[in-house]
Amino acid sequence: xxxxxxxxxxxxxxxxxxxxxxxxxxxxxxxxxxxxxxxxxxxxxxxxxxxxxxxxxxxxxxxxxxxxxxxxxxxxxxxxxxxxxxxxxxxxxxxxxxxxxxxxxxxxxxxxxxxxxxxxxxxxxxxxxxxxxxxxxxxxxxxxxxxxxxxxxxxxxxxxxxxxxxxxxxxxxxxxxxxxxxxxxxxxxxxxxxxxxxxxxxxxxxxxxxxxxxxxxxxxxxxxxxxxxxxxxxxxxxxxxxxxxxxxxxxxxxxxxxxxxxxxxxxxxxxxxxxxxxxxxxxxxxxxxxxxxxxxxxxxxxxxxxxxxxxxxxxxxxxxxxxxxxxxxxxxxxxxxxxxxxxxxxxxxxxxxxxxxxxxxxxxxxxxxxxxxxxxxxxxxxxxxxxxxxxxxxxxxxxxxxxxxxxxxxxxxxxxxxxxxxxxxxxxxxxxxxxxxxxxxxxxxxxxxxxxxxxxxxxxxxxxxxxxxxxxxxxxxxxxxxxxxxxxxxxxxxxxxxxxxxxxxxxxxxxxxxxxx
Numbered sequence: 001x002x003x004x005x006x007x008x009x010x011x012x013x014x015x016x017x018x019x020x021x022x023x024x025x026x027x028x029x030x031x032x033x034x035x036x037x038x039x040x041x042x043x044x045x046x047x048x049x050x051x052x053x054x055x056x057x058x059x060x061x062x063x064x065x066x067x068x069x070x071x072x073x074x075x076x077x078x079x080x081x082x083x084x085x086x087x088x089x090x091x092x093x094x095x096x097x098x099x100x101x102x103x104x105x106x107x108x109x110x111x112x113x114x115x116x117x118x119x120x121x122x123x124x125x126x127x128x129x130x131x132x133x134x135x136x137x138x139x140x141x142x143x144x145x146x147x148x149x150x151x152x153x154x155x156x157x158x159x160x161x162x163x164x165x166x167x168x169x170x171x172x173x174x175x176x177x178x179x180x181x182x183x184x185x186x187x188x189x190x191x192x193x194x195x196x197x198x199x200x201x202x203x204x205x206x207x208x209x210x211x212x213x214x215x216x217x218x219x220x221x222x223x224x225x226x227x228x229x230x231x232x233x234x235x236x237x238x239x240x241x242x243x244x245x246x247x248x249x250x251x252x253x254x255x256x257x258x259x260x261x262x263x264x265x266x267x268x269x270x271x272x273x274x275x276x277x278x279x280x281x282x283x284x285x286x287x288x289x290x291x292x293x294x295x296x297x298x299x300x301x302x303x304x305x306x307x308x309x310x311x312x313x314x315x316x317x318x319x320x321x322x323x324x325x326x327x328x329x330x331x332x333x334x335x336x337x338x339x340x341x342x343x344x345x346x347x348x349x350x351x352x353x354x355x356x357x358x359x360x361x362x363x364x365x366x367x368x369x370x371x372x373x374x375x376x377x378x379x380x381x382x383x384x385x386x387x388x389x390x391x392x393x394x395x396x397x398x399x400x401x402x403x404x405x406x407x408x409x410x411x412x413x414x415x416x417x418x419x420x421x422x423x424x425x426x427x428x429x430x431x432x433x434x435x436x437x438x439x440x441x442x443x444x445x446x447x448x449x450x451x452x453x454x455x456x457x458x459x460x461x462x463x464x465x466x467x468x469x470x471x472x473x474x475x476x477x478x479x480x481x482x483x484x485x486x487x488x489x490x491x492x493x494x495x496x497x498x499x500x501x502x503x504x505x506x507x508x509x510x511x512x513x514x515x516x517x
Contacts, residue, residue: 007253010220010228015143016248017232020239026141027150029208031157033134036097036201037127038161040104041069043198044120045305046169049312049353050191055113059468063461066305068117070457072125074450080129081443089137090214093130097206100126104199108192111184127202131158132432132445139433140217141235148384148430152376155426156369162304163365166358168197169308173353220254228252276440285435286444288491293428293452295485296392299478300421301456302463307364307419310467311357318408319354327402327411328471335468364416372423379427385492388427392486395421399479403472421482431492 048062057065084092100123107119135151142150175190186192213235219228229252233244276282303310310331317330325333379387399418405411429445436444459478466474 007251008249010217010252010254011144013232013249013252014141014216014235015145017143017235018239019143019146022235022238023142023146023150025238026138026212027154029205029212030134030138031154032201032208033093033097033130033205034154034157035161035164036100036205037130037134038158039165039198039201040100040127041073041124042162042165042305043104043195044069045308046165046173046353047116047191047195049309050169050173050194051113051116054187054189054191055116057113059464061113063464065113065117065120066464067457067460068121069124070453070460072121072123073128073453074457075121076125076128080133081445081447084129084133084136085218085440085443088214089133089140089218090209090212093133093137093209094206096126096129096133097202097209100124100130101199101202101206104202105196108195108199109181109184109186109188111186123199130205132429132449135429135433136445137212137215140215141213145380147433148379149376151430151433152372152379152426155423155429156372156376158425159365159369159372159422161365162307163362163369165198166308166361166365169194169353170355170358170362172197174355217254220252225252276437282436282440285431285493286448288488289428289431289435289448290451292388292485292488292492293448294455295481295488296421296424296428297452298455298459299396299482299485300419301453302459302478303419304422305456305460306463306467307361308353308358309464310415311360311364312353314408314412315354315357315360324406326404326406326472327415328467328475331467331471364419367416368420368422371420372426375423375427379430383494384427384430385489385494388424388492389486389489391421391424391427392489393483395419396479396482396484396486399475399482402475402479418479418482435493 044066048057048065051057052062080092080096103119103123103126107116107123110116110119135154138154139147139151172194173190175193178187178189180187213231214227216228216231216235219225219231229249232249232252233247236242236247237244313331313334314327316334317325320333322330322333375387395418398414402411402414402418405414428448432445432448463474463478466477
């Protein structure tokens with residue numbers, strides 16, 4: 001009689017693959033995907049002010065251009081989550097990145113601001129799933145005890161990316177050249193070159209996605225046990241250098257709800273992927289996470305988008321010798337000076353961004369990345385729930401104090417501290433990755449992010465208007481809501497698994513129930 005094969009729970013099997021070369025390479029590839037997403041979705045932060053003179057855009061139009069990437073992201077997040085949960089993480093990542101590169105590169109040839117909006121909606125929509133799916137793929141190939149750390153480390157790439165965008169803008173935007181393309185009626189100049197450069201990471205990330213393995217947890221959730229076991233053996237061999245046959249696990253069990261089934265149609269399938277998130281026991285976590293994402297993205301994403309504009313106004317005010325002014329007074333002073341220059345027909349309007357201001361953006365990105373590395377090292381010790389609440393309250397209080405400072409040094413520190421609230425992007429993502437069943441995970445991450453990005457669209461347009469018309473009020477609103485988000489974090493589940501509600505197989509929709517259920 002043959003030896004009885006013991007089915008090993010997936011998480012236990014994944015832990016036995018070790019942590020090493022495979023995980024480092026997967027982190028690098030997922031980091032490249034994050035860079036691609038950031039470059040494409042935040043490129044408008046630099047392109048909007050740099051293209052203002054050529055495209056002749058108003059403040060309202062600039063706000064619309066800055067917000068359209070989030071419109072594209074929201075419009076497609078649901079479908080990317082569905083496709084990733086039913087067609088695979090790796091395949092969908094490749095397709096979305098290729099589409100993002102193609103449309104992002106074409107946006108450099110936009111003859112009108114509306115055309116630029118259209119291309120940016122498509123390109124950002126294409127890469128919208130990249131952020132969520134990269135974290136999902138990374139989480140499903142990393143042992144549980146290292147998962148929070150790796151996800152937070154990858155979030156550092158997000159923060160560094162904003163600095164890298166400034167590095168690229170510093171030498172490119174000041175270039176003085178212009179080649180007229182008669183068929184399009186455009187002048188190919190520096191901001192268009194920068195637009196092309198910002199699309200390149202999508203192409204590189206697509207190549208990286210082609211080189212990685214599919215998520216073994218996804219394969220197992222689809223009933224492909226042999227394929228999942230093969231991926232785990234590949235991870236084991238890469239990390240340990242041992243033969244695949246030495247892998248101690250011979251059979252797997254997912255040990256959670258979800259199995260591969262047939263659907264009556266696409267919309268029925270999407271409904272089956274979404275409805276469990278709106279029912280007990282998942283409803284509470286879905287609602288609190290979505291609301292927390294909405295508050296954080298509304299309060300901090302607009303400042304990230306407009307940071308080049310903010311830093312430019314801050315530094316130009318200092319260059320003019322303005323002293324004893326609050327931050328908001330400095331921004332208004334720069335805006336008034338620029339309007340005066342544009343109204344003077346004897347002077348050519350200057351839409352270039354101050355180089356030192358871009359260096360400030362770069363420094364900010366690297367400082368935040370360093371802080372994120374520190375957080376990734378202490379998250380397991382401190383606890384992600386306590387960490388999220390602490391960051392929300394500290395950064396919110398800093399934002400509330402900005403209006404009271406007339407010292408440029410103190411103001412700069414307070415502003416950087418407030419923007420550090422973006423560190424919670426990664427912390428919140430760890431909640432989404434850990435709280436939901438595998439067959440719903442990508443959908444859950446995409447949907448919670450979608451809610452956050454929807455609030456960011458409102459925030460981006462509100463902030464740009466308030467910075468000019470009532471800057472002081474903007475900090476009271478945005479920073480006040482940041483503090484409120486800290487108190488909301490009290491209702492999130494703790495790090496203990498016992499705090500997370502079990503998902504009863506009977507609660508899932510009939511379309512997803514396996515025969516034995």
